[in-house]
Amino acid sequence: MMFKALTTATITTAAMVLLLAGQVASAQQGQAQNQGQAQNPAAEAPMKSADVTDSSLQLYVQVATKITELREQFQQQMSNVDTPEEAQALQQRASGEMVAAVESFGMTVEEYNQIAYALQSDEDLRNRLQEMQG
Numbered sequence: 689m690m691f692k693a694l695t696t697a698t699i700t701t702a703a704m705v706l707l708l709a710g711q712v713a714s715a716q717q718g719q720a721q722n723q724g725q726a727q728n729p730a731a732e733a734p735m736k737s738a739d740v741t742d743s744s745l746q747l748y749v750q751v752a753t754k755i756t757e758l759r760e761q762f763q764q765q766m767s768n769v770d771t772p773e774e775a776q777a778l779q780q781r782a783s784g785e786m787v788a789a790v791e792s793f794g795m796t797v798e799e800y801n802q803i804a805y806a807l808q809s810d811e812d813l814r815n816r817l818q819e820m821q822g
Contacts, residue, residue, distance in 0.1 A: 735802045737812035745817060747795055748803045754789045758782065 740748075762782040769775045790800050806813050 735806040735810075737806070737810050737816060740803055740806060740813060740816075742816075742820070744795075744799070744803065745813075745820060747793055748800065749817070749820070751790050751793045751795055751800055752804075754793070755786055758786055758789060 759782075762778060765778055766775065769778060787797055790797050803813075807817065
């Protein structure tokens, strides 16, 4: 029972953690191409409300909705997992599907994560999002 509770909690945070994997891979590719240059400008200068267009914010909402649906689907499946190996395989599948979902909307994982981080720290951006949602 404890294992299932832990794996369910893990899949809850999987969307952000697993999407970050794409960002890390992108940074590693950039490092190989641009040695000596800043690897992740977004980490050095977080996005501000003015940097996020209304269309990007609306797209983010659509992507976040799909990610939430996938997360809920995988949480249900995780409750039937019996071994750590099964949990890991399910998490990998969830990661792939979440990344594919982001990209299917024409957004990169990095863009998605930048907006998500900006929403956590930028009250103006959160207010814009609330206004859009009515």
